[in-house]
Amino acid sequence: CSKEVETFKEQDPVNRLFILKALCEVRLEQNDAVCYITDEMKKGVSIGNFRKDKLGSASDGAIYWYVGDSTIGHRLYKEDVLVGFKNNWKGKDGRLTKPVTNIQWETVATNLNEFLEISEKLCSKGRSEATIGEHLKENIVPAVEKFQKKKERDLKRRQQKNERLERLAFANVFQTRSLRERKAVSY
Known part of the structure; x- marks a missing residue:
């Protein structure tokens, strides 16, 4: 894990931002995240809390x-x-x-x-x-x-x-x- 962290730190800020954006998009497509957002919206939480x-x-x-x-x-x-x-x-x-x-x-x-x-x-x-x-x-x-x-x-x-x-x-x-x-x- 430390090797990945060091590689990430060596990247320029624009590449780090793209990596973080890609990680966020991948995370949002996972089933548990979608279920969590759906459950929270059923409880009355605004979509603005997520988007x-x-x-x-x-x-x-x-x-x-x-x-x-x-x-x-x-x-x-x-x-x-x-x-x-x-x-x-x-x-x-x-x-x-x-x-x-x-x-x-x-x-x-x-x-x-x-x-x-x-x-x-x-x-x-x-x-x-x-x-x-x-x-x-x-x-x-x-x-x-x-x-x-x-x-x-x-x-x-x-x-x-x-x-x-x-x-x-x-x-x-x-x-x-x-x-x-x-x-x-x-x-």
């Missing part, structure tokens, strides 16, 4: 995807699909060959400041981008804000707990036996 839908498409062809909840955090991804056509001039009539598709992913936002920045940026662009930006402002930014405040509160609690433990440990280091005189017991 993510796109947030919207921009006028330049970019597709925005939002993934997030209070457990894993919030992320906004941008998918750029570039299709390149090449002319094949061999033969009597020039014809198009199979197009070359290049898909690039970018993580656009992972925290509140980035979500606010991208929503403002999208709102100042065209109509389709403004729709995505408004959706971000109205629906997603409040959830990200709530998540970030929760994270900050948890961090503050942990820091306070650590400080209390440090003070307690410090006090225990210097704690000595009482110096008062003991009185003899008389019955």
Whole structure:
């Protein structure tokens, strides 16, 4: 197993991503995964828990995807699909060959400041981008804000707990036996 891990680590990031994607696709086709998803949907769980839908498409062809909840955090991804056509001039009539598709992913936002920045940026662009930006402002930014405040509160609690433990440990280091005189017991 360690040999496979080392080989995987040696791959460039794009190849690692393709390997992980292939593993996920293979895993989803296995019977137990399909049964699990079917059983969960029968219980009323939304399909959105298993499959993510796109947030919207921009006028330049970019597709925005939002993934997030209070457990894993919030992320906004941008998918750029570039299709390149090449002319094949061999033969009597020039014809198009199979197009070359290049898909690039970018993580656009992972925290509140980035979500606010991208929503403002999208709102100042065209109509389709403004729709995505408004959706971000109205629906997603409040959830990200709530998540970030929760994270900050948890961090503050942990820091306070650590400080209390440090003070307690410090006090225990210097704690000595009482110096008062003991009185003899008389019955």
